[in-house]
Amino acid sequence: MLALKSVRADYTTFQALFDVSLEVRQGEAVGVIGPNGAGKTTLMRVVSGLLRPTGGSIVMEGVDLVKTPPHRIVELGIAHVPESRRLFPRMSVEDNLKMGSFMRAARPKFRRRLDVVYELFPRLRERRAQLAGSMSGGEQQMCAIGRALMSEPKLLLLDEPSAGLAPVVVEQVFDLVTRLRAAGLTVLIVEQNVQQVLRVVDRAYVLKAGRIRAAGAAAELLASDTIREAYLGI
Numbered sequence: 293m294l295a296l297k298s299v300r301a302d303y304t305t306f307q308a309l310f311d312v313s314l315e316v317r318q319g320e321a322v323g324v325i326g327p328n329g330a331g332k333t334t335l336m337r338v339v340s341g342l343l344r345p346t347g348g349s350i351v352m353e354g355v356d357l358v359k360t361p362p363h364r365i366v367e368l369g370i371a372h373v374p375e376s377r378r379l380f381p382r383m384s385v386e387d388n389l390k391m392g393s394f395m396r397a398a399r400p401k402f403r404r405r406l407d408v409v410y411e412l413f414p415r416l417r418e419r420r421a422q423l424a425g426s427m428s429g430g431e432q433q434m435c436a437i438g439r440a441l442m443s444e445p446k447l448l449l450l451d452e453p454s455a456g457l458a459p460v461v462v463e464q465v466f467d468l469v470t471r472l473r474a475a476g477l478t479v480l481i482v483e484q485n486v487q488q489v490l491r492v493v494d495r496a497y498v499l500k501a502g503r504i505r506a507a508g509a510a511a512e513l514l515a516s517d518t519i520r521e522a523y524l525g526i
C-alpha cells in the first residue's frame with residue numbers, strides 16, 4: 293500500500309532521515325519505534341506531504357507522493373494524527389471533527405462519517421458541544437483520531453498517540469489501534485512506548501538517529517536480546 297525507498301529528509305543544515313526504506317501492506321499495523329530525536333515525526337511529515345523529502349521515493353498505491361500536494365494526499369486516503377494532537381482548543385468537539393473533513397458539512401456523506409466516528413467514540417458524541425481544550429488528555433487524543441477519520445482514510449498515521457497520557461489511558465489508546473484495524477484500516481504508528489506498541493502491531497522498524505537499524509515481526513523484536521539491549525532500552 294505504502295512504500296518508502298531510500299528517503300532522505302533535511303532541515304536547513306540538519307539531515308533528519310538517511311536512506312529510510314519501509315513498507316506498509318494493506319490491513320497491517322506497522323510500528324516505527326525509536327528514542328526522542330530519532331526522526332519519527334519527520335518520517336510522518338514526509339509521508340503526509342508536510343515536509344518534502346530531499347531524496348528517495350514515497351509511493352502510495354502506485355501514486356508518487358513526493359510530487360503530490362498535502363490535500364491530495366488526504367484525498368488518496370492518508371490521514372495524519374500529529375504529535376501533541378493539535379486540536380483547536382476553543383472550538384467544540386464537533387467543530388474539530390468538521391475540520392478533518394474535506395466534504396462539505398451539508399453533504400449527507402459528512403453526517404454519515406460523523407456517525408461512524410461517534411460509533412467508534414461514544415464519548416465524543418456525549419461531549420460533542422464541549423470545548424475540545426477542556427477535555428482530558430485521553431479524550432483529546434480520541435478527538436484528534438476522530439478528526440483524522442473524518443476524511444475516510446485507508447491509512448492512518450499516528451504520531452506518538454500515547455505521549456503524555458496516564459497509564460490506563462495509554463492502554464485504551466493501544467486497544468484502539470486493534471479496533472481500528474478490525475474496522476479495516478491500515479495503521480502506521482510511531483512510538484517511544486516500545487513494549488506496548490509492539491503488542492498491537494504486526495511488524496516494526498527501529499529508527500535511530502535518522503536511520504532504520506532493525507526491522508522485523510513485533511514478537512521477534514520483543515524476543516531478541518540483541519535488539520532489546522542495543523535499541524529498545526527494555
Ligand SMILES: Nc1ncnc2c1ncn2[C@@H]1O[C@H](COP(=O)(O)OP(=O)(O)O)[C@@H](O)[C@H]1O
Nearest residue numbers: 303306308326327328329330331332333334335
Ligand atoms: N524544524 C526543524 N528544524 C531543524 N531541526 C529539526 C526540526 N524539526 C526536527 N528537527 C531535528 O530533527 C531530528 C528528528 O526530529 P523528529 O523527527 O521530531 O524526531 P522524533 O519525532 O523521533 O522525536 C531531531 O534532531 C530534531 O532536533
Ligand SMILES: [Mg+2]
Nearest residue numbers: 332333375452
Ligand atoms: Mg516526534
